[in-house]
Amino acid sequence: MHEEAFDRKLAEECARAFSLSTGLGCTLSDKEGNTFADFGYSCEKCRLCEVMGGTRTGCIRAHIYGMTEAARFGGKYIYFCPRGLTCFVSPILSEYGAEAKITVGPFIMVERQDFIDCELIENACLTGEPLEAAMRVVEDVPLAAPERVNQLSTLLFMAVGFLNNVSAENRLLQSRRSDAIQGQITAYIQTLKQEGDTRDYPFELERRLLQSITRQEREESQRLLNELLGAILFAGGADIELVKARVYELLVLISRTAINSGADPQRTLRLNQEALSGMIHFHSIDSLCLWLSGALSGFMNELFTFSDAKHANVIHRCIQYIGEHYSEPITLRQAAEHVYLTPPYLCRIFKKETGITFNEYLNRIRINKAKELLANRKLRLTDISLLVGFEDQSYFTKVFKRITGMLPSVWREKKLEEETLLNLS
Structure with missing residues (x-):
């Protein structure tokens, strides 16, 4: 299997969407029958072979045969598994040929009782407990009318055709x-x-x-x-x-x-x-x-x-960390350890994503918190500086003036005057 042969993620999305929209099981597998992903009532989830005393080997062969015939007959093929359930398939192509396939099924294309009478009783000759067990399994198998199956097969063919075109274009671009x-x-x-x-x-x-x-x-x-x-x-x-x-x-x-x-x-x-x-x-x-x-x-x-x-999540976690620990003497190294990065790398992407350095952002958060505390005249400037994470009041005063344009004491008096005038009015 060539790793670059097809877009597996896109193929899984296609199989998932097809299963959810149709109510039928879908399986994405390679050309040897190894399953990458399956959705809904797929062959992986069907227990009919087990209760009838068989294995999935025959089913895997049938699916591989179906893929081969689909490649021969234009990209789609409807067939029956060894137990009489219906499937259809479209191959995913690469420059080397069919590399994988999306298989839809198993499902029942006739009335459920007709399937029991024909496949379980007449063909498999089941009686007693084996028949009862098989009938219980059949109750869970999806139904699809014959006229609907052909249209669904065409729809899958068109969806996988899109996958094949995307893979071919990607190979061309990669080659160039x-x-x-x-x-x-x-x-x-x-x-x-x-x-x-x-x-x-x-x-x-x-x-x-x-x-x-x-x-x-x-x-x-x-x-x-x-x-x-x-x-x-x-x-x-x-x-x-x-x-x-x-x-x-x-x-x-x-x-x-x-x-x-x-x-x-x-x-x-x-x-x-x-x-x-x-x-x-x-x-x-x-x-x-x-x-x-x-x-x-x-x-x-x-x-x-x-x-x-990764950047968006890292910056969000870093900002959250600052908001929770701004009152502590945190450093860039501590924040970097919190988000599992090296300090130089965090410093670089923080500036790139926010437009300011880590320390500048931290100081702005601290000063904003200090403004709230300055509204309380009973708190000394020394206490406020410690409460917002500054160990030195003179440094706190310097940072506050650089960010706001005035000293903390002046800012406090100005705000208190504004509040007094507002109350008098």
Whole structure:
């Protein structure tokens, strides 16, 4: 199964939507019958084979046969499982052929009693308790009229056709992108040759790449990554195992840098493992180079996409933490530990998302709370500064004046005068 052969998430959404809208079970599985996801009353949930003393092996064969026939007859096929229940299927295609399928069913296409009489009593010759058990299972199987089944099969065919078109377009875009990246790598190798560069590993280029990732400079990171890959291929010459070793070392460094910059550790390490597993299948420099250009750029894409999606939740949790602990001597490091990030990374994304630094936001929250307390003339300025998290009154006064434009005592008198005038009026 080729990982990039089809959009599994989109296929699952399609199967789920089809099941919810029609009331029939839907199963997304690969061409060998291994289930990715199932919704509603699917074959996975049907117990008819079990109560009739059989296994699902025959059903799996029937589903694979149905997919093969659907591919032969234009993309859809209606068929019966070994127990006489109805299914229909449409294959999900890739450039290699049918890679997966969405199967709808099982369901009954006749009157329920007719199914019992024909399939259970006449064909399977069930009697006594086995018949009673099978009848109880049949009561849960959905019904679908014959004239409706053909229309539903067409609807599934159209939905899966959309999936196939999306996958084909994605493959085309990926191919174009890989060609462009491959061109950049080749051009950099030619530059190294023309300059008579040595085949030493370019540690300086590696350092610049990791710094770019830390700063989340996506385009610059991709450019440096292409150049570094070109340098690795140039330095490695024809030794493919040496190239693989260098590339894997680079992947480890990129993943560590990403984790230190806020990426999810488990997700990042899983990407590393997938890349390592993919590398061992290549035995020529050309094929490895083409694959690596896509794999490494995909790795980078995952990192930045995850980072972007994560920011909103992190900032929300950080702001909530400040609101709960502003009266304490909290620091950027404590807030970063609370949201499981490094202080430099939190500092950077906080400024990016809010427009001000962490400390500036904290001070503004504290000063706003101080304004509320200043309305109480009985509270001393020293007490107020401590209550809002300032250990030093002089620093509190300095911050208050910088944010409001006046000293705390002046602000208090001004507000009390305003309240007095308002009460007199």
